[in-house]
Amino acid sequence: MSPENSSGRPSKGRPSNDVRHVRLDDIDHILIDELRRDARIPNNALAAAAGIAPSTALSRVRSLVERGVIRGFHAEIDPEALGQGIQAMISVRLQADARKRISEFGSQIAALEEVLNIYFIAGADDFLVQIATVDTAALRDFVVDNLSAHPAVAATETILIFEHVRPRNSPSR
Template sequence: MDAIDRAILRELQADGRLTNQELAARVGLTPSPCLRRVRQLEEDGVIRGYRAVVDPTALGRGFEVFASVEVHRDRDSVAAFESQVQRIPDVIEAYRLYGAPGSLLRIAVADSEAFERFWTDKLIALPGVSDVNSQMIMKRIKSPEGLPID
């Protein structure tokens, strides 16, 4: 990957809707080689997809919470927990962590009451869950839309 590929990635992270002509002009290429590079980045799995970044409040999911979740440390419990988490739309990100806690979930619901229902009806009922610690997000300072391209 060279400096032009990195420039292409930076531009597409900033605006994934750029036309090939606009992208080519921004990175100093003609359209044909620019398109070849983008396609190669896609084929190599460097560019994994394109998506819209949606405002959670507009969808009635403006109340976001991080939940640190401890799961019994046996293979079956972890597998069952992870399988169930993937099926819950309110969980918008999920990570298995080294050390404690074992998992971190980002949850988006309508409000505090909706989170309480989620906590009671779904979160603590997940397989293998032994402890949950929740932190409400006060303010988003930086979003994960893009990775640094050096």
């Protein structure tokens, strides 16, 4: 049911969905809100929350996935439980002449084991990369070996993450 592969990244064989023109009704918003709160909610409970039949809920969720509104279902793992107690956000600015290869650079960095998330951003920097490592030496090695040494990179700035607080029950509207 998920468009993601086992790594949590989008599967290469699936077309990218343009969600700019997708219309969502009130039922879609209820389903999305419930799944955002708990992606493991049983289908019958999801249907009850939306006031629809379980078969309708299942087909609507499938449609939301197919249309690209729901990108996937995944488990959020605490990196510290895996021995990666240091997390950081690293802003990356590319060389001016490397900007034509932004997509290529993003794919290369996203493929690295330490990378949790990568964002292509507006502003002075081009990317914001969230990583998790074993310790500060591994963090330094990641920055030096994978970013500073990369010919496309002009500058980096590393910000340590002390704690990640996730909002609870955030609505989709």
